[in-house]
Amino acid sequence: MFDQLFSPPGSATRPAPPVAPLALLLAFLGLASILSGWTGIGPSPYFLNLIGQVAAFGMLAISLDLIWGYAGVLSLGHGLYFAIGGYLIAMHMVKVSYLLTSTPPDFMLFMGWDELPGYYAGLEWFPYTLLLIITISALVAFIFGFISFRSRVSGVYFAIISQALVYVAMLLFFRNDTGFGGNNGMTGFTEILGQPLGERATIAGLTGASLLAAAMALAVASRVVRSRYGHMLMAIRDDEPRLRFLGYETLWLKLGVWTLSAVIAAIAGMLYVPQVGIVNPRVLSPELSIEIAVWVAIGGRGTLVGAFLGAVLITTAKFILTAIAPDLWPFILSLLVLVVVVALPNGLFGSGETLRTRISQLATRRAARQAEGART
Amino acid sequence: MHRFHRAPLVFLAVCLALCTAGAATAETPLRRATLEQLCEKSVGPRVEAVDRLLTATAAGEEDASWTFAILDAARSKGLHCGKDAVPLLKLEDGWRDAASLAPAEPPEQKMKPPFVNLKVRASLDMGAALSALLAAPGSAAAESGLGEIEKRPDRANSAVIAAATALSENAPFVDRLGSIQASLDLASEVPEDRIAAIDRIAENPSERNRTALLNLQAELGGKADPVTRDALDNAIAEIDGWIALGAVASTVYSGLSYASILFMASLGLAVIFGLMGVINLAQGEFIMIGAYATYAVQEALRAIAPGLLDWYLLIAIPIAFLITAGVGCAVEASVIRHLYRRPLMTLLATWAISLFLINSVQAIFGTQNLEFATPAFLGGGERLIADFIVTWNRLFAILFAALVFVAALLVLNRTQLGMYIRAVTENRDMAGCIGVSPRRVDLISFGIGSGLAGLAGLALSPIYNVNPTMGTNFIVDAFMIVVLGGVGNLYGTLIAALGVGMINVVIEPLYGAVAAKVIVLLLIIAVIQLRPEGLFAVKGRR
Amino acid sequence: MTLMKRRKFLKTSAAASVAALAAPALIARAQSGDTINLGCLFSSSGTMANIEGRMNAVVNMAAEELNAKGGVLGKTVEVMVTDPASDWPLYAQLGRQLLQQEKVAALFGCWTSVSRKSVLPVVEQNNGLLYYPLHFEGEENSKNVVYLNSPPSSSVLPALDYLMSEDGGEAKRFYMLGSDYVWPRTINKICKGYWTSKGFEESAWREEYVPFGFSNFQTLVNDIRQFASEPGGQPIIVLTVVGSSIPAFFKEIINQGIAATDIPILGLDVLEADLEGLDTAPMVGHLNCWAYLQNAEAPENDTFKEAWKSYVGGNSLPYSPETVIDPMVSAYDGVMLWAAAAEKAGTVEVDPMREAFPGLTFDGCPSGYDIAMTGENNYVSRGVFIGSVNDEQAFDILWQSDDQPTPVPFSPYA
DSSP, X not given: OGGGGGSOSSOTTOOOOOHHHHHHHHHHHXXXXXXXXXXXXXXXXXXXXHHHHHHHHHHHHHHHHIIIIITOOOOSOTHHHHHHHHHHHHHHHHHHHHXXXXXXXXXXXXXXXXXXXXXXXXXXXXXXXXXXXHHHHHHHHXXXXXXXXXXXXXXXXXXXXXXXXXXXXXXXXXXXXXXXXXXXXXXXXXXXXXXXXXXXXXXXXXXXXHHHHHHHHHHHXXXXXXXXXXXXXXXXXXXXXXXXXXXXXXXXXXXXXXXXXXHHHHHHXXXXXXXXXXXXXXXXXXXXXXXXXXXXXXXOTTOSHHHHHHHHHHHHHHHXXXXXXXXXXXXXXXXXXXXXXXXXXXXXXXXXXXXXXXXHHHHHHHHHHHHHHHHX | OOBOOSOGGGHHHHHHHHHHTTOOOOOOHHHHHHHHHHTOXXXXXXXXXXXXXXXXXXXXXXXXXXXXXHHHHHHTTOEEBOTTSOOEEEETTEEEETTTOOBOOOOSSOOBOOOOOHHHHHHHHHHHHHHHHHHSTTSHHHHHHHHHHHHSGGGSOHHHHHXXXXXXXXXXXXXXXXXXXXXXXXXXXXXXXXXXXXXHHHTSOOHHHHHHHHHHHHHHGGGSOHHHHHHHHHHHHHHHHHHHHHHHHHHHHHHHHHHHHHHHHHHHHIIIIIITOOOOTXXXXXXXXXXXXXXXXXXXXXXXXXXXXGGHHHHHHHHHHHHHHHHHHHHHHHTGGGGTTOHHHHHHHHHHHHHHHHHHHHHHHOSSOXXXXXXXXXXXXXXXXXXXXXXXXXXXXHHHHHHHHHHHHHHHHHSHHHHHHHHHHHOHHHHHHTTOOHHHHHHHHHHHHHHHHHHHHHHHTXXXXXXXXXXXXXXXXXHHHHHHHOTTOHXXXXXXXXXXXXXXXXXXXHHOHHHHHHHHHHHHHHHHHHSTTOTTOOOOOO | OOHHHHHHHHHHHHHHHHHHHHHHHHHOOOOOTTEEEEEEEOOSSSTTHHHHHHHHHHHHHHHHHHHHTTOBTTBEEEEEEEOXXXXXXXXXXXXXXXXXXXXXXXEEEOSSHHHHHHHHHHHHHTTOOEEEOSOOOOOOOOTTEEEOSOOHHHHHHHHHHHHHSTTTTOEEEEEEEEXXXXXXXXXXXXXXXXXXXXXXOGGGEEEEEEOTTOOOOHHHHHXXXXXXXXXXXXXXXXXXXXXXXXXXXXHHHHHTTOOTTTSOEEETTOOGGGGTTSOOGGGTTOEEEESOOTTOOOHHHHHHHHHHHHXXXXXXXXXXXXXXXXXXXXXXXXXXXXXXXXXXXXXXXXXXXXXXXXXXXXSOOTTSSOEEEOSSSSBEEOOOEEEEEOTTSSEEEEEEOSSOOOOOSSOTTO
């Protein structure tokens, strides 16, 4: 029964998701946003910032869809890689503003430290930070993936231990003596790449970067899933043992896409944190990681576009409703999820045949029920 | 090996009886001075008054029941003072004159109890406990006072202890009084008395007594005679042994208690997730609903039958089970049943349901913690070995978990329903073929699984905070336990809970609560790498 | 592009743009000319909901009171309530939204120091005003925050002095137990500095931290009993756990039979609201220290309690009508101080208002003390109370200051 969790919800004849138009649109919006930052014309900084954050979440959803929708590996701990990117860029910005203003970050003050821990060395240099973000997220994903996939932990067990891992990380990051700011996390950033963070141009630039990165992620992911390698992934999703009998080493196939997914999530985190202005262990909470899966499922799993749009829809609605109708938001969200789950199993932006499949499913079920009723 | 009571105010009832017996008549200078001082604002005179009153009572110069009545009233805001007014006692049956304890008219001017700070409170508590031994020797109140005194025996008034020991009614307490006397005798200058006291104290091992002996050792230094020194060394060594044993017992008990909580939280999930394969993220909310149902029972009893209030936990057992099972069945019938062919969606749907339940309960009951009356039989605990205390509420949780486990096993293995459930678990289609309705079995299993979670809520309510978000604390742990134990196996769940609970409490004092949790989780991840289907996996439908 | 694909693209991009465009349309509600908006940043869900939730209501109540008197600068005061869901980054996000999008005149919000630290860059970048109603660790003086409650120098240290005095039981040894974040860490650092200055050795204290929301205190209370029975003098517990950990800790303390006369607990974040779910008879005597206690004797207090009771009843809110806590009072004071500053400055612009701060007073504070802003910093000077738990789920006033000590933001002991 658990196998079904990781098999495609629809049939094999689903139309290919239209990734290119969305990627182009995002790229266009990204360039427009950068232009708007230069010229000073266009939406308010608040609105730009919101778009940027949503784009980063969309990118995170793409990373999860890549492994869940295509390789059938559900991670309930993708917040971990998001956090790796977020924390490293925060460390970079903390270091930079410490060097600039010589005001030590809060955690140094209340821990009574005179200098930043050794692992902050070199982090003031952005390219090095970027390199670390990519290598550390890839490395963590590789190690965790390697031991889990090698011992053939799969399905729901993989989902649960990935959640355990992110939970462990959260507990560790909550500790103040780890040098990552504990529960407070890190905040009070002043600038990124020499640009002051409060300025509209910087905000627009970050938004542009997030949109472009999301477009890139879409493009890369869609190239991957359409390639021969992508078809192998789908084969793993549909019947991993058979692929193994056929002589393929599924370990390395899965590890490849798993690592790629982690790197995309880390870059999304790197883009997210400067825009929101704080990182703390809440990005590591199991709830956030579950929420990512909710975005993907609502949008439509295994479509990339659907995952992205699902994230856009839910996070935008959350931004709006937590401000104007905070009491209603949880009810709206839960009912939306239930409606999607019961009536639209392939998600809002999933296959075009969803409704038809659904109706036929209902019909079959009714027939089955009648048959059962007749028997008893 | 003595029981202590939570609320020292239990004396009040005894006091009433004594007061009405007309224990005292006249107003003596001692009484006037005492009351005057007790009404003062500053600390020193009040403490002094208590000491003087106790000494006088021990010497027979003051009626013990008056002493007790006044001290007990003073500490429980019964003694009312006013400017230039005769102090009065406000008891449950009305006002009394403090000096004579005779009924009095309610005061015309504003009178209020003098504020009792910690130092005065300690002195009054001790005084009331000591005078109870004289005023009502051999009674339950005296025994409870004895428990108070035993917490700080070095602060006791030795004259009162001696007088109490002399009373024949106190014969059942002679042993305990001896121990208290011994604590006082440690300061004695007579070596024989001191050695006797040391030996006596060694019989009652506790960290506090060890400290008392260590202090004595440090105080005597090189001046001690060899006999005393040997006695001290032996006594400390003996106490050390008991303390070590007590520490082990305490750890085992903490581990058992934590394991019982983990087990209760995961048992329902072991059925819903383990047997049925539904990834139920709303399991924590079923626990919460169980706790709220327990609360509802408590409030209903408070309104209808206050006499039964003490038993609300037991009365709530079927109700919490049925209400939560009902909610579970409703969830199954409305949502989950559409999703058995798409378990992915159960994860999302139950996540949404958990969000919905939390916010509904929050909207209806508010966010505050619910107030649970602790039944008399669950309050406090018993000191067993050295500093090892068995707290009744945790013992209740442990026993309750054991009973529920046995009951669940019986249902699954010894009833026809259990057979159906197992049949559907093993092979759904085959079970359907031989005439078991998988649909109905699903509904019932889901109901049982959620009902078990409701019982967990009941068992947790005396220990944990009960509020709408309480369930989220359990969900990760519950999944870890079920997965570690292996799905579809209640024994596995039990062993996993015991293992995790024990490991946790062993690590916690060494590296802290967070590290303990981290290490346990990493261990679980490692175990799953070695045994991807859990420790005790059975073949089920998958 | 096939027809199918094109249709799909149109559909998806339409949905996306609707979602994106709907955002500003929904958020940007016109700021009409005759109202002034205030923003609230208090969680009504998540771990802090139990105590933070009622803060929204009290700000609303204060605004209604202002409006009943004719509003501020002739305009009606409206309160915008948000729900940051105990999620620290969301405080920053919503703060940004309230300041940039809703153009609120001032923010009232945050309970934990973490959330304040999260909002701090936002109010500084946008030159907003945040009225912060909690007593906290100090060590901060932003020109964009009004610190309504006491820094440690005027609350924690007087309470420690009391416990170390002869009347208070001559505490000699200290067990510090806190939630692991900036407030407990800094408070404990200040305490340690203070004890060192009083000649205590490092062996006199022990320090333990638990994660947020921690509730299984069995082992720690065992450890506390062990610590308490060691030689060296009277032990006390300096408790800085927050939120749902507070009642959990007290439950375990009670069950292991520890009374205030054995080991007094100075619960720095313990409020009347935390006692709601507890039978306090076995807790009698434990201490806390705040700038207001429910039992403060003042006519203003009776009025305030009455107002709260009818407000809760009138709006059928899910909060206890009988419980009033210091941060509620501080938030109420904050609204009043804000209104006074606006009237004095003649505008709700932040810079002129800040210039109006020095010498600002409010004499209707329910604590009975007149509170004032000095202008040297953005702190408010207020009276200090030490409370002692009684058996009615409240605190008796054990000690209260003669006047309003001058707040010292930066502790010499940190």
